Amino acid sequence: MLTTTTRPAGEDLVRLTGAGVYRDGRWLVRGVDLAVRRGEIVTLIGPNGSGKSTTAKTALGIVTPNEGKAERCPGLAVGYVPQKLSIDWTLPLTVERFLSLTGRISSRDTDRVLEATGIPHLRRAEMRNLSGGEFQRALLARAMARKPDLLVLDEPVQGVDFSGEVALYDLIRRIRDDIGCGILLISHDLHVVMAATDHVVCLNGHVCCQGAPTAVASSEAYKQLFGARADATLAVYEHNHDHTHLEDGRVLHADGSITTHCHPDDGHHHHDHDHHHHDHDHGAGGAAASPAGGRHA
Numbered sequence: 001m002l003t004t005t006t007r008p009a010g011e012d013l014v015r016l017t018g019a020g021v022y023r024d025g026r027w028l029v030r031g032v033d034l035a036v037r038r039g040e041i042v043t044l045i046g047p048n049g050s051g052k053s054t055t056a057k058t059a060l061g062i063v064t065p066n067e068g069k070a071e072r073c074p075g076l077a078v079g080y081v082p083q084k085l086s087i088d089w090t091l092p093l094t095v096e097r098f099l100s101l102t103g104r105i106s107s108r109d110t111d112r113v114l115e116a117t118g119i120p121h122l123r124r125a126e127m128r129n130l131s132g133g134e135f136q137r138a139l140l141a142r143a144m145a146r147k148p149d150l151l152v153l154d155e156p157v158q159g160v161d162f163s164g165e166v167a168l169y170d171l172i173r174r175i176r177d178d179i180g181c182g183i184l185l186i187s188h189d190l191h192v193v194m195a196a197t198d199h200v201v202c203l204n205g206h207v208c209c210q211g212a213p214t215a216v217a218s219s220e221a222y223k224q225l226f227g228a229r230a231d232a233t234l235a236v237y238e239h240n241h242d243h244t245h246l247e248d249g250r251v252l253h254a255d256g257s258i259t260t261h262c263h264p265d266d267g268h269h270h271h272d273h274d275h276h277h278h279d280h281d282h283g284a285g286g287a288a289a290s291p292a293g294g295r296h297a
């Protein structure tokens with residue numbers, strides 16, 4: 001079931017094999033195969049109640065599977081941002097104190113994680129006064145403080161507007177690059193997250209399909225699950241394939257013009273936003289990558 005195309009090589013930090021969770025007389029998820037490697041962002045998508053959080057908790061070891069296996073690297077350090085935190089947010093709590101609620105962190109590490117998440121100026125701010133985006137950054141900072149090998153983020157863009165989402169996913173990618181951890185991300189979002197991830201696992205009680213984002217976005221199983229929203233995601237990709245490389249090395253643009261080379265700022269390219277410059281893929285051997293290779297269950 002695991003597709004290996006375009007995935008970075010690296011050790012598996014966590015691996016679920018045929019994992020199933022049975023509670024209150026029913027299977028919440030079943031037959032889940034997935035792995036997160038160091039340096040990789042794996043995203044779980046799927047409708048409400050499809051088992052994304054259950055799968056993430058199984059990967060973390062919070063939930064024990066009733067069938068199949070959940071294996072983690074020995075000594076794996078994890079940072080977890082759950083969907084809900086049982087904290088009374090009306091009480092006064094500074095960002096600095098929030099970071100060390102579940103374990104003391106040094107002043108140096110506090111500086112480091114606040115700097116990395118772009119909120120050093122909010123060190124003494126009250127958690128209850130933070131904006132949606134600032135709040136999510138504080139959650140990320142706390143998860144980073146544990147120097148995790150694996151970061152598990154359950155809906156990290158809640159309460160954040162579109163440009164804030166883009167900035168947060170960009171931050172998540174930078175965290176991955178800086179600390180070289182693996183990231184398991186859960187998202188409702190389709191198009192933004194599809195652009196931000198290496199590998200997508202589409203859940204609906206079982207793994208519906210998984211693979212590179214482009215492959216998943218164009219798979220029938222994904223389209224059936226997300227209907228019209230899936231088409232919109234695909235449009236993002238098709239929209240981004242806005243030029244063709246001619247055999248003589250020149251570039252034919254979507255507007256019909258031909259130039260000797262292509263450059264993101266040459267006026268021939270349109271961007272959804274500043275961070276999404278994936279407007280063409282070069283596959284192995286120089287051929288343009290095609291959106292094939294998704295696997296269906």
Ligand SMILES: Nc1ncnc2c1ncn2[C@@H]1O[C@H](COP(=O)(O)OP(=O)(O)OP(=O)(O)O)[C@@H](O)[C@H]1O
Nearest residue numbers: 023024028046047048049050051052053054055083
């Ligand atoms: N501990 C539990 N005991 C019994 N049922 C549970 C438990 N945890 C979750 N469920 C049920 O399992 C199903 C999957 O829940 P889960 O939270 O994993 O879904 P999800 O895909 O993360 O959903 P959402 O997008 O709404 O957050 C739901 O129907 C939920 O009610």
